[in-house]
Amino acid sequence: MLENISTKLRPYLPLFLRLGLGFIFFWSGLSKIVSPESAIGVCTNRGEAIDLVSSLDPTAFVWVQSYLELFLGAALLLGLWVRLSALVGVIVFLLFFVILDFALVWKNIGLLSAALALLASESDKFSLDSYFKKRRVVELRN
Numbered sequence: 001m002l003e004n005i006s007t008k009l010r011p012y013l014p015l016f017l018r019l020g021l022g023f024i025f026f027w028s029g030l031s032k033i034v035s036p037e038s039a040i041g042v043c044t045n046r047g048e049a050i051d052l053v054s055s056l057d058p059t060a061f062v063w064v065q066s067y068l069e070l071f072l073g074a075a076l077l078l079g080l081w082v083r084l085s086a087l088v089g090v091i092v093f094l095l096f097f098v099i100l101d102f103a104l105v106w107k108n109i110g111l112l113s114a115a116l117a118l119l120a121s122e123s124d125k126f127s128l129d130s131y132f133k134k135r136r137v138v139e140l141r142n
Contacts, residue, residue, distance in 0.1 A: 026073025079127020
């Protein structure tokens, strides 16, 4: 029975990964834009960041991070530039592991794994990437 469910859901795995990761990025970016002081507090008050982050202007760092996460989230939710967005997500998570204290970012290991899986997967049929790919094929045939 579980094997049957697994077989039926397998084609939708990239969709689930894309929507889940997209929602997390979008929500994280939006929350930092709406309330930047909470994210800035991580950079300045708690001392978790190493010298590289502390030498940057915390407001600028949070601003760039917020809009990057919002853009990545929107792109993933729409299914646009999925592999590129997943690659950028992988880079962001790896940078967090290097720059920030592990106690702050350890829970991102699952998100890093999801981004890697999405990077390795094919586009799902509900993504804008798939739609544009099909349109290009049709245009090339005509």
